[in-house]
Amino acid sequence: MDSELDVFDRKILDLVQKDCQLNAEVIAEAVGLSASAVQRRLRRMRQDKTISAEIAVVDPQAVGKAMHFLAGLEIKDNYETLPRIRQWAQGEPTVQQVYYVTGSFDIMMVVVASDVKAYDALSARLMAHIPQVVRMTTHVVIDTMKQSLYVPVQ
Secondary structure (H helix, E strand, C coil), X not given: CCCCCCHHHHHHXXXXXXXXXXXXXXXXXXXXXXXXXXXXXXXXXXHCCCCCCXXXXXXXXXXXXXXXXXXXXXXCCHHHHHHHHHHXXXXXXXXXXXXECCCCCCEEEEEEECCHHHHHXXXXXXXXXCCCEEEEXXXXXXXXXXXXXXXXXX
């Protein structure tokens, strides 16, 4: 990843984070470059992984995944267990985010599920697959007040 982003790159990133379907002509007009220059910059930022993905954001309720859970995991043998958790989480599509953190938990996970039973089944799979999980503390999300992956670039 190239950390040498100029003002044009940052303006482009700001725009495509809000709508990745904008065409080069619209972006070019907004940032003051030609469409071909915007296309070159976008291609470079995709290649160097400054832009790591372009996705469609789906409303979980529209597909029957109406509940969100925040799970705090306490683990033992951290450095041996972390790769196992990383690999396990990659195979679990309802696990949206996993963070290795400081504080009272070692791992924080964001999970989306259809209901409490589905979440409980996920928890059971986790505990069976990774016995180094000492404790799992779950918080049920009542209301999503803000949800974003936007990264300020200015």
